[in-house]
Amino acid sequence: MASHRKPRSRPSGTFRSHSPAVGFTTAALASVTLLSTQNAGATPSEPRPGGGAAQPTVEEVQKKVDDLYRQAGTATQQYNKAKEATDRQRRKVDGMLDEAAKRTQALNESRRALGAYAAAQYRSRALGPTAALLFSDSPQTYADQQHLLARLSGRQQQEITDYQEQQAAAAEQRAEATRSLESLSTSQAELRTAKQTVQRKLGEARRLLARLTAEERARLAELERQREAEARRLAAEKAEAEARRLRERQQQEQEQREQQEQPSGGTGAQTDYAAKAEKVLAFARAQIGKPYVWGATGPSSYDCSGLTQAAWKAAGVDLPRTTWEQVEVGRRIATEDLLPGDLVFFYDDISHVGIYIGDGKMIHAPKPGTTVREESIYYMPIYGSVRPA
Structure with missing residues (x-):
């Protein structure tokens, strides 16, 4: 989920963002219907009656809500860090x-x-x-x-x-x-x-969401659909690129077999990682549909880093608790080189993480009001990725 800037230095090394910044889910929109509507007659960007400040536009509300969720995400990681320290000290x-x-x-x-x-x-x-x-x-x-x-x-x-x-x-x-x-x-x-x-x-x-009119909520929903469509388009492009690379690799291996008559296949390290990743993905898929709860590590609910920690533990690998620590584990991987099981981190403050499953998609626990699910990795701005083992 999203977050605010945390009071800590950025981890060593540099990741580059590989995607446009998109956020905000329809689950958040669904929750709005349970809240009271206000200012039913107000028009976005028009001055308030009596000469007050102008109403924020739907786009401004969307940006503000996204930012608040990111700040909450960073605060959640800070909570996880403090809770771990408290438990250890106790x-x-x-x-x-x-x-x-x-x-x-x-x-x-x-x-x-x-x-x-x-x-x-x-x-x-x-x-x-x-x-x-x-x-x-x-x-x-x-x-x-x-x-x-x-x-x-x-x-x-x-x-x-x-x-x-x-x-x-x-x-x-x-x-x-x-x-x-x-x-x-x-x-x-x-x-x-x-x-x-x-x-x-x-x-x-x-x-903020409660103050939107019905018309504004409809507009916000449309913006969200556009974001999701763009994220899916980018994921589809990555899936095509991965399929193309796989075909090229298979062709190269075939040529090597014909020329050298040597068996093909991945290295021992690649095979070992694939076996671990299979366990990670099996665990993660079994959690789909469980609610996001900030600070949770399972088994009935998770936050983003709680899910990644639990999934890799199922493969026999112990990850630290927070996104800020998990990003320092293992080897850093470029987005174009992602393999299933890799961890993908989001936002400059590294406040969110998901598990890559291939074809430009991940399994993650997004934020309050949502459940563990599959989603395009391009739904949020990518900070970088690591291969934990």
């Missing part, structure tokens, strides 16, 4: 708390051992150095007094050393847990901010 904190509990238990056992020595000394009617150390305000300071340690037995010295080490380790563990909890709080705040941004952008888009 697991770290839980582990630290478990470790701190173990250290506390060990510390208590050492304290009990020292207490036993102190009790024995008390029963002997003498407050020995062990008791003095145990009841002192600063065991470390007392331990530095080497002349007192020399009076203790070897066993007592070991118990004191263990106690001091465990006390220091427990203190460090508590300090690290505190730092981790602070980091967790920061991640949770970023998560809330990203969630609010997504909801705000989607709300703005819905309000």
